[in-house]
Amino acid sequence: MPPVRSEVIAIVVTCKADVDVFFGRLLEAIRARAWEVTPAAAPSSGTSVAEGAAPTEDIAIRMPVVGVSGILRMEQESWENAGQNLQDAFQDLNALMSKAKEMMQLAEKMRLKLLMNSSTESNSNDEEMGSKQDMQDLLLSVGIVSPVTKETAGALYHQQLSLQLADFVRIPLEKAGGMMALVDVYCLFNRARGTELISPEDLLQACSLWEKVDVC
Template identity: 65%
Template sequence: MAASAWLPPVDLTDSGRPVLFPGEVERLFISSIDLQAEENPSLPPLRSGLLTLTSHRLLWINETSRFAHFIPLGSVIHAFPPKKSIKSMFTSPKIRIQVTSDSDGKITSGKGTTSVVITIVMRGGKSDSEAFYGKLWEVLKSRSWEVEEVKGREDVGEIRDSGSVEGTSRVRTAVVGVAGILRKEQEMWESTDKSLQDAFQDLNALMSKAKEMVALAEKMRQKLLSGSAAQANANDEEMGSKQEMQDWLLSVGIVSPVTKESAGALYHQQLSRQLADFVKLPLEKSGGMIALIDVYCLFNRARGTELISPEDLLQACALWEKYEVPAMLRKFDSGVMVIQSKAHSDEEVFARIISLAQKPDALKMGISPSDAALTLGIAPALAKEHLLNAESRGLLCRDVSPDGFRFYVNMFKEFELGNIYLAWRINAIAGLDEDSRCDIDADLDVQATLQASIMMLER
């Protein structure tokens, strides 16, 4: 009996991270976790996986085999605290949860006909069972999966209604004399002070509202994705506007950014996977390559208040070598670092550069990094790296002048080795003055000198 027979599966991204539900937020990561149904031996256990506690589910992921299952928190009836005894000090910490299930033992999110006790075994050695139980109990009490979305228009309507009532019920005192002026000034100061207190008294509430807006944008994006197949016969203009709307929603932010608080020792590992999923869209828009500094700005903007340092970004990119992700970190000879898609081909870029360099104007004046940037649709700094890389391959020649770098098609490779001395002889003759070139055929001494020079070079 497979694990999928009693636990629903989880969809994973290309980097191995779970696809979260709209509004779902990751709260805690724990490695080396077993899931067992001790009371029902017919249900196969899950061994040594990554357990992720979210606001909606308990996710178990096998990072090696790339399969995952989850336990909906809506099915949890009770969570038993870890036992404290002398025996438990020498064994792996265990936490038991009672969940609803159907008659076949499959875990359901609704009301099942029976229940089963699932044991969470922490074999990592560094896991804190008390901290996990506290976080699990906190998420269960919040019941985020049951919270209904509050309509913003209704809230605004209530605020306007309450404001209008308050405004009509307020009695205005006439401003008369010095006492009236002082009273008016006092009212203005009190109103300003109250506004400042309301604005700064609770920053956490402000951050919570920001997260709600990101969650709302994610729900809208999911609806657009689900409706794209049904409306495939729409006109191009409508489809283009929907694509722009979807890209805008993707740039709003990451709903559940990986943090040091939630991931702990797994912070850089999970950050690396989340970054690999994030750069997929920017790489598609930039031709398969984007500067590392640009990724740093885009990623931090999407994470909102959960900013990362440049060192964290470098460590996350360095971990891509261990995982099967579609992106890689690349460093050019000049020291410029970029993030590149594994599907990116240097040969295709070189072919476009050579085609540009063979145009009539480029054959005379050469091409600059700005010219290549316009053709490739990338930043001039990256275009310059591509030109230098093409030069190292022998495809281009560089000319450095006060005006900057200019690159030309490499014609030297077109010369045949057998005609090298012939080219030298032509250049030698061309170096003579006009009278000598006119009498070159009659001047045997010059011909003998040239022939002797050629024979010496051949030796």
């Protein structure tokens, strides 16, 4: 009986690439026993890959996390993806802020035009009245462009708040027929101010200053 002969093959690899990546792919190929897979002809469009054979694209793209360098690479890719997402988000935010600024400027022009039309008496047909009503509803939903705050007005806070309240309440008053409950004014005014809310005491003090500042 001939003696059993064993062979030992030594492979020496020298390269400038990442050694951990190379060994990771080598181990992946050994576990998949790629040499036992019969290479199939290039599949036509819509044909799936034969069972047991890993897709070529998946093998080419998949990068196993092996060793410290693999972990560092994964962290680097994660930071790059996060940075790209953050950059895209800021671009969308800048575009939104630019568009919002234009809309607020347009709303201010519409408000001034509506106040000018309200001060002049003219015969209007039903279509013009409906358009005016739509404009009033739009302006009430947009809110106040630059609400007066204690930080910006300082000691003149209540005086400037009184003027802004008088300017704001003209449209709701006209819509309500010339009379409104103070509670409704408080709710509408705070909704228009957004996050810069005022207290009921501030509203009362602003209303009490109307006689002094002559808002009529």
